[in-house]
Amino acid sequence: MSRADAAAAILWVGATFYALFGGADFGGGLWDLLAGGDVRGERPRALIQRSLTPVWEANHVWLIFILVVLWTAFPPAFSAVMTTLYVPLALAAVGIVLRGSGFAFRKSIERLSARRAAGATFALSSVLTPFFMGTVAGAIAACNVPAGGDGAPFSSWLAPLPLLSGAMFVATGAYLSAVFLVGDSRRAGDDGLERYFVRRALAAALVAGVAAALGLVELHAEARYIFDRLVDQGLPLVILSALCGLGLLIVLLRGGRRPLRPLAAGAVVAVIWGWGVAQFPYLLPTSLRIDQAAAPDPTLDVVFVVFAIAAVLVLPALGLLYTLTQRDLLEH
């Protein structure tokens, strides 16, 4: 494995963490949006608020990590993506601002109407932000980003595959979030809420599964390069993802207690790495290879050192934060 490949793997690790934790936080916003009126939606919203409050900022940092590693280790790829997909990226950035401030404000505002407005802003932007991020990923997979940048600003992402990818991002986040919230409701000893989120996890799994199946059809039509490798080198990971997804469905339908989170995470992680394997050795299929985009070796070495420090310091610290949250040692 070359240095450049290792740096690309680090980028993918960051994307994996962001999809798992950042994605679940976005999903929490979606369930908040769909929780109904103030009386009916009160309990699920309170649980979502409790689960998200201490962790969402730390989870959000994975996005910064991805962007920084991308521009440091692969500057031309960063520039190409930014000059082509600036419309969905700018919309995602607006969504991030609205979502974070809406979430922070709704907790501290007194007037009920203003809290509702802040809460609705948070919830709605929690759906739109991952959607636009998904279109960016879909446009890259669909080979719509030229190596030199300045690609088509609209047709690059307003196409079936990127739009499906956006829907998949939203559905995956909703799925992860519902599964995580099933666990949280159990810990809170709330059977009603547990059933509530089991139903939602199943619904989200169904939507994500349909979107994934349609995505495969579109991949076949729009991104043959990715499709061919996904059903070849990537096939074991695709099968693993399907097995995890099915396994989780069975556990949920039978009212089983575990392993919920590992199966949900496994299904998502396998898809992300399947995508990575399918587009290897391209960073931007099929216009820019990893080795063509890579920064000089000393810069890549900094990325490795930073990643090593992250593994030694950040991951245990994140573990501590999650443990404290799971043991209800952090108030909300």
Place this chain on the structure above:
Amino acid sequence: MISPDALPLAASASNLLAAREQMAFTLGFHIVLSCLGVALPATILVANYIGLKRGDEAAMELAKRWSKAMAVTFAVGAVTGTVLTFEFGLLWPRFMDRFGAAFGVAFAIEGIFFFLEAIFLAIYIYGWKRLSGWAHFWSGVPMFVTGIGGAFAVVAANSWMNQPQGFTLNAAGKVVDTDPVKVLFNPATGYEVPHMILAAYIVVGFLVASIYATGMLKGRRDRLHRLGLLIPLTIGLIAAPLQFLVGDTAARAVAHNQPAKFAGMECVQKTGEDETEYVGGICTSHDGVKLAIPIPGLDSFLVGFSTSTKVTGLNSIPPDERPPANTLLHLAFDTMIGICSLMILLGIWVLWVWWKRRDIPKTPWFLRAVAISGAAAILSLWCGWIVTEVGRQPWIVQGYMRTSEAVTPAHGLWFSFGLVLLLYATIGTIAILVLRSMSRRWREGGVEPEAGGPYAPPGAGEATA
């Protein structure tokens, strides 16, 4: 029908202005919040320490309140910081393409600090009830360390744009080799980094103190207000004279490293010895500086400790490499120095009264001075960034790349700037309203609204919690 993709790329001159305005505005907004992220943890920890060590309930209450306010400001800071991360690519893609491999080094390191800060901040902010006193205190100490580390990394990146080094270009202008240590520790790092960290402590110190000074002017003179004024004010008053020394060093280094920026800051039109220092005024290229207070020879003296020191004037700089908006640069520079000087005078006033009476001054005039010092500190911060960033123009990477070469050719930049103005004005206003309503609630001893669900019906919180 013509596809929207077929629109011609926007004129770059218009794009350059729009991109610069948006960057300046979003950075100016975020920099205030990042000061809070860098320096508020230490301020809170001091209050927390006093509270634990002496069993001082007022100090503990202050630490609690400040950490709750920080929960709001850090959230807004995290998302506005993310916008800046996007903007590097959305506004300046050519810069990132060419120099990301060098410039990115500092940001990669910043990522670690930001991560750790976000994690420990959450543990500290939400750990008040269930973590034991000292364990909770120590969980907050990493915020202080990572705040400083993060400021170091980000400002090192900016220093590198002013004094770029640590990379090798090939004939095509592509970075083919890097020296990360040289990138991080460039000639400007040594003065820019301490200058910004001290600025953060000055902003936080005076801003927090100004809130309690305002309260005391309204007649709230309890122990909580006295401590709330004293702790941050002490931090600000210690930082201000240090800042004066660091700033003086920085100005001398800029005179040497970036003579065009220095000439713009000081309105030096012609290269020569025995240069006059102009305080205030309007810069003109033909009639000298108007409406200024001239101090003969002082400019040369400040640059080289002798009036015979030669100072580079704008006439020695090629016209297309001169910084724009001379008067703005000059006045920003003078305002920054003026405000810092007034802060030092305020410190002398406090020391004098303390020496006489073993107490801080309590006259309304003193409280009024402290009450406006927070806004003055923020103004001074903005002025400093105007000097650094406008003074570097027309370069984005001093001597290597012009800002006009870096800008995106994308459409809709003015639209984007308008949207950003609207968005930031809204969240800025709401953030201030939220902080004010929190403070009112604390004063009235009211119940925290987070008792119920986010939009629970009024009064339903207790029933289901």
